[in-house]
Amino acid sequence: MSLQEQIEKKSREIHTDGYGMSIGEVISLYRDGDIDIHPEFQRIFRWKIGQKSRLIESILLGIPIPPIFVSQRDDGVWDVIDGVQRLSTILQFVGIYRDHNSSLVSPDPLEATEYLPDLAGYYWEPRELGSKCFTSAMQRDFKRSKIEFRIIRKESDRNAKYDMFQRLNSGSQLSPQEARNCLLVMLNSGMYADIDNLSDYFNFKNSITLSDQKESQAYRQELVVRFFSQRAFGGSETELKKEYGEYLTDWIRKVAEDDDRSSTGVDSETFKLCFGLIDRALGEDSFRRFNGTRHLGPFSIAGYEFISSGVVYNMDRWADRPLELADRIRAIWTSPDFRDNSGTGVSPRRRVPRLIVRSRIFFAEG
Template identity: 65%
Template sequence: MDLIDQIAEKSKEIHTDGYSMSVGEVISLYKDKDIEIHPEFQRIFRWSDEQKSRLIESILLGIPIPPIFVSQRSDGVWDVIDGVQRLSTIFQFVGIYRDENDLVTDPLTLQATEYLPDLQGYRWEIVGEGRKVFSDALRRDVKRAKLEFRIIRKESDENAKYDMFQRLNAGTHLSQQEARNCLLVMLNREMFAEITNLSESDDFRGVCLITEAKENAAYYQELVLRFFLQLDYSGPDAELREEFGDYVTNWMREAAKVYKSDENKIKAEVFHRSFSLLKEALGEDAFRKWDGARHLGPFSISCFEFVTSGVAANIDYWETQHAATLADRVRSAWSSPEFRNSAGTGVSPRRRVPRLITRARNFFMG
């Protein structure tokens, strides 16, 4: 198949439309639950009131706003894949935005902006005395303003919206895991909730000490995802065929298709059992370097991969052993060829991870 044939074949899989809608029409869609903006994304997209005010300023001044991308589901509902923060800002300003618990949030009070400093303190409508409020004319101007939409129609390939989301967010301020979290919300909310819940467990947090910057980039959730990827891995110890970040994302997408909470309880149980043992054995030193006399340095991702892969694969055995025995085995890993030969600074994740997973299962065997 040559390039022309490839283009013709793939273009049959993606059907799109594009047209403009007034803000008033979009508000009606939201009220009628005909558009899904994923309130869970608010944990990830953190716009300040200043940024929100600048969006309202743009609407009032007719400054072009980037198109909003949506995917039409089989039930006809529009699933927003790019533009969540823009739409949620508008809905919050007019006082109808609902959070992930379906509760209406406090209306947005505008701040002064570069071109409209007098926006300071304004709200959409009266809430309490002494408030500055938009006039009927200003509210009409906002509701008549146009937003551009790009729609992936429901006849498209089922993966089209997820591929589109990844492409639209490639190179943005989002970390890889923040982008994965958004993707997972669209793929399987139940799995997203489970990953988030596990990432907040006390035993897990007690042994995984990461920086605040990494925590803000959703690294705890990435570590949970990687734990289950390691548990599920059945390949050889050869180098992966793709970059590790892409491998994690693609594994997650496949896992989300088959995820069911009842069937997944066994895996979640292994997670809790593993980190309970490690917390008891080593506490916050579980994934810090052992120099033969003491633990030092920051959290080591290589150590995390090796230790959690080995302990989880042999969980029944380690639950019969004393905590000190597990501590000794973890510490001995730092001088073992199984770990040292695969965890050096020059070893890429796509080579390192398969090696560490497969070799750890034998290293931690009883």
């Protein structure tokens, strides 16, 4: 197939429209449930009041803001795939935005901005006695302001909106897992909720100590995803055909679109049993290097891959033997199976399949 034929084929698979819409119309769409802003995204995208104030300033001054990208679902509802924070900021400011529990989110007073220093302390409507708020004329002008929308129509290829999301956010400040979380929310919000809940499970958190930076980048949720993708791995020690981050994203998309997640997806009971065993064995030292005398250093991702893969594959063997499991975990740090495949020179796409396969054998022994 020639390049021109490829272009023509793919362009026929993605159908888009574009037009401007007033903020008043957007407010009506939101109230009627015709646009899904995915309130779960609020835990992923973190705008501060200064950023929110600058957006309101831009709208008031007629400064163009980037277009909102949405995808039309089969039921006609618009799924927001880029622009969640912009829309939620506007809706929160006018006092109608609801969080993932359907509770109204109280608006914050705006801050002074570069061009509108007197914007400080303003609300859409009065909040308390003496609070500053927009006049009726200001509210009307605000609601008449236009936002550009780009719509991926429902007859487009089913993967179009997810591919679009990844491309639009490839240069953003999202961590890899935060981007995957957004995909999960759009694909299967129940699966996202399961992973989010498990990332806060006591035994799991107690056995894994992370830096504040890692905690803020949804890394604990990534570890939950890694656990289940490792458990489902059915390949050999051969190097993965793609980079490991891409492999994880593809795995999530595949499982999230499958109605039956019982065997290869999110099995909460198995996860809790596995980390209950690991936590009882070594607690916060579970994934820290052992030098023969004591545990030291930070959390080891290679140690996590090896230990969690091996233990979950052999849980019946270690169910009532926490002290012996502790000894077996400590033994990995001198084992050639682990040591020779986890150094800094071993890429994740080579390391992960080797560690998974060898860990299942290693924890079957002892």
